[in-house]
Amino acid sequence: MLDIKITRTTEPKAKPAAGQKLGFGKIFTDHMFVMNYTEGKGWHDARIEPFHNISLSPAAMVYHYGQEMFEGLKAYRNPENGEVFLFRPDMNAKRTNDTNDRLVIPQLPVEDFVQAVSAVVDVDRDWIPTEPGTSLYIRPFIIATDEFLGVAPSKTYLFMVILSPSGAYYESGLAPVGIWIEDEYVRAVRGGMGFAKTGGNYAASLIAQQKAHDAGYSQVLWLDGVERKYIEEVGAMNIFFKIAGKVVTPALNGSILPGITRNSAIQLCKQWGYEVEERKISAEELVEAQKNGTLEECFGTGTAAVISPVGKLRYVDEVMDINNGEIGPLSQKLYDTITGIQTGRIADENGWRVKVG
């Protein structure tokens, strides 16, 4: 158990007005969680403080070699009774430690991570929006803070959790997106850090994202980094296909981020009686399936959008329209079920909700 010292703000900010468009990641709450790590001492000085800028040496290691990690999860408030829930936060805590291992960042006990997130969400619970599709986005992250330009793991770190009230990902409802299958740049390779949630993976992705945007597509779908043949994942989402009645998604191979929404979608589909295959899927297989009419649905899974139906996939010279650019029934059912569990509207048979406070 962390002993968390709480200092409340004496100058609370104005909260967004009801009905105000929140967007994503632009508004921050009154408080943040902070904890230090020092070699030989471990994690120490757990505290909740007013949200404020931090000061670091320009030589702080995070600025130079990118030794950092982050997580992303959400809190939901039930509009009727005010109950606040997190969705599977222990999974984010475990993934934090997998990322930390890869980046030589010290381990953070799972229960401390969950306690830190719960505590700061509880302090700012009045910031959680309740309109349909809205939530409190939670961003835990760790940065290397040694003042040192040598290339080595830092001996000091900061763990912080900041909170951002966020709007419905698709303001006009679930809308199918167009996705660009990238055949030039790659995101990650096996042996690299594709499975880790770290800024460097995103820095590497920006150029392809820009290219896809310029071509009129909203996101990039990455191919494997070795053969540039097999489907991996979308920018910040895992990808699923429904082919001839079966649910198919790329197997976790070390270069794909193991999404918690992915894991939940697989579990639900199996519980609903679908055959689920986690395996290699080539882009050519998708082109074939689309041509012979068996590519029934395609959707992305991730915390931000939960389920993101894909209406169009571009691969080299092929533009595949999926389900006539409309939301498929499985995509809709997964969206309704997962968001229903998250907000407390429907029964949580898998024990995924964690109550705050």
Ligand SMILES: *Cc1c(COP(=O)(O)O)cnc(C)c1O
């Ligand atoms: C966070 C992330 C995902 C989705 O993971 P969730 O746990 O479902 O939010 C997928 N791909 C990448 C690259 C990510 O960073």
